[in-house]
Amino acid sequence: MAMRHQGTLNRPNPLPREVAPGIFWLGECLEQRQQGKIYHGCNASFLIVGETASMLVETGHPKDFPITEGQLNKLLPGRPPLKYLFVTHQETPHCGGLGRVLTRFPDAILVGDVSDYHLAFPQHEHRMRMMKEHDEIDLGGRSFRAVEPVVRDMRTTWWGFETRERVLFPGDGFAYSHYHEDHHCGLVAEEATSLDLQDTTAVFSDLALWWTKWADMRNYCARLDLLMERLQVKTVCPTHGLVITDVAKTMPKVKEGLLFGSAAAERGTNEAKFTAPDLVEETA
Numbered sequence: 001m002a003m004r005h006q007g008t009l010n011r012p013n014p015l016p017r018e019v020a021p022g023i024f025w026l027g028e029c030l031e032q033r034q035q036g037k038i039y040h041g042c043n044a045s046f047l048i049v050g051e052t053a054s055m056l057v058e059t060g061h062p063k064d065f066p067i068t069e070g071q072l073n074k075l076l077p078g079r080p081p082l083k084y085l086f087v088t089h090q091e092t093p094h095c096g097g098l099g100r101v102l103t104r105f106p107d108a109i110l111v112g113d114v115s116d117y118h119l120a121f122p123q124h125e126h127r128m129r130m131m132k133e134h135d136e137i138d139l140g141g142r143s144f145r146a147v148e149p150v151v152r153d154m155r156t157t158w159w160g161f162e163t164r165e166r167v168l169f170p171g172d173g174f175a176y177s178h179y180h181e182d183h184h185c186g187l188v189a190e191e192a193t194s195l196d197l198q199d200t201t202a203v204f205s206d207l208a209l210w211w212t213k214w215a216d217m218r219n220y221c222a223r224l225d226l227l228m229e230r231l232q233v234k235t236v237c238p239t240h241g242l243v244i245t246d247v248a249k250t251m252p253k254v255k256e257g258l259l260f261g262s263a264a265a266e267r268g269t270n271e272a273k274f275t276a277p278d279l280v281e282e283t284a
């Protein structure tokens, strides 16, 4: 049992990592095959430590829970207790550890758009608080605010924003990952110099954000610019991407990736070996 806390990959886990003062990146990469390489998806969660309360943003993938729990148990002693769990939306890699977090941390309440969670966890219903845009939670010296989810894949999605260090938690926004072969695990985007944001964003469009292929992503890019500008975001902590610490440098590449991902034809998921010309020949 103790071994599982070491991680499930055949390599040391570089997380947790403090990515802004008092904000820790938790979890571990999730391996899958893609384009004949080992694709690493991130299903991150983040711990925000305030002066009076700590907050967990996202729960991580269900298979990571023992790892995330171990990281929390290491980080929390001597720090303000975990009083809040915020999840961006009702999908497994974002909230798949929700019941376990509420059970293990009895002082914590669930915040965000909490629709439907009571159906799975009626015993915790009294610990669920609805948030809407602009609602803010005081953590002591820093607050957490619900903000416009520019890239949303559910009606109930909210993004989060930490006010002191100006950190954005965009859930499925900024979704791209990295190949194991590139050794990018646990690096911030600016350190991962060989990170191909076009390619890895396109993989994510195939796997998770398929609707982006049917939308004009220029509108979403413009809206994203507006949000980043309005909030003066300094750090971006995506659930499925490397953390961004230099917004001015990396944002243009993220937007290129979104536009490329929505314009590229679907490349097939996982181990599919066929290409578009193969399909034409077979049906001819």
Ligand SMILES: [Fe+2]
Pocket (backbone or CB within 6 Å): 089, 091, 153, 172
């Ligand atoms: Fe999602």
Ligand SMILES: [Fe+2]
Pocket (backbone or CB within 6 Å): 091, 093, 094, 171, 172, 208, 239, 240
């Ligand atoms: Fe997701």
Ligand SMILES: [Zn+2]
Pocket (backbone or CB within 6 Å): 029, 040, 179, 180, 181, 183, 184, 185
């Ligand atoms: Zn790796």
Ligand SMILES: [Zn+2]
Pocket (backbone or CB within 6 Å): 029, 040, 178, 180, 184, 185, 186
């Ligand atoms: Zn990785």
